[in-house]
Amino acid sequence: MDYKIRRAQPGDEVGIHRLIVELAVYENEPDAVFNTPEQLAIDIFERKVCESFVVEYQGDIIAYAIFYTNYSTWNGACIYLEDICITEEHRRKGIGEQLFQKVVDVAKERKVRRMDWQVLDWNTPAIKFYEKIGATIDKEWYNGRLFFNQ
Numbered sequence: 001m002d003y004k005i006r007r008a009q010p011g012d013e014v015g016i017h018r019l020i021v022e023l024a025v026y027e028n029e030p031d032a033v034f035n036t037p038e039q040l041a042i043d044i045f046e047r048k049v050c051e052s053f054v055v056e057y058q059g060d061i062i063a064y065a066i067f068y069t070n071y072s073t074w075n076g077a078c079i080y081l082e083d084i085c086i087t088e089e090h091r092r093k094g095i096g097e098q099l100f101q102k103v104v105d106v107a108k109e110r111k112v113r114r115m116d117w118q119v120l121d122w123n124t125p126a127i128k129f130y131e132k133i134g135a136t137i138d139k140e141w142y143n144g145r146l147f148f149n150q
Contacts, residue, residue, distance in 0.1 A: 002058075003056070003057050003062075003090075003095060003098075004056045005054070005055050005056075005098055005099060005102055006053065006056065007051075007054075008044055008051075008052035008053065008054045008064070009045075010041060010045050012052070012054050012061055012064075013037040013040040013044065013045075014037045015054065015060065015061025015064075016037075016054065016061060017035070017037040018061070019061065019064055019087060020033055020035065020040075020083070021033050022088075023085040026088075027123075044066075049068065050066050050067065050068040050082065051066070051067055051106075052064055052065065052066045052067075053065045053099055053103065055086070055095055055098075055099060057090065062087045063085060063086040063087065063090065063099055064083070064084070064085055064099075065084045065099045065102065065103050066081075066082040067081045068080055068082065069110075069112075070116070072114060075112075075113040075114050076112070077110065077112045077113075078107075078113065078114040078115065078116060079106065079114075080116050080117065081100075081103055081115060081116070081117035082117075084096055084099055086099075091125075096129060097129070100129075100133070118143070
């Protein structure tokens with residue numbers, strides 16, 4: 001199959017958003033997505049809050065990775081991988097590994113000391129993938145979060 005991995009560009013936000021909704025359904029949170037394609041375009045392309053790679057197949061966006069620079073007081077600049085999502089029919093074809101590697105390449109190019117992400121404890125396929133590539137899954141930290149109504 002002919003998959004093309006590339007940086008997201010204006011116009012991709014609709015396909016990325018469709019997959020974000022698909023990911024929310026997969027994670028049993030179908031009503032949790034408040035982001036919009038319009039806001040994604042602003043955040044990725046104008047404000048540059050985050051960056052994205054997409055995977056294109058026959059003109060459709062079938063996968064994405066969204067990541068951004070964060071900061072560790074102990075390690076300095078780091079990369080945080082917010083999401084990798086591959087539409088269901090294209091999973092288990094090596095796309096996730098290639099997409100993940102693209103983000104790893106950015107992290108190495110920028111000489112950051114660490115790359116972080118989260119995985120749900122029940123997402124066994126993702127956990128197995130991360131273990132296969134030699135990642136550490138930290139079970140000691142709890143996540144804190146505040147929500148603000150805009």
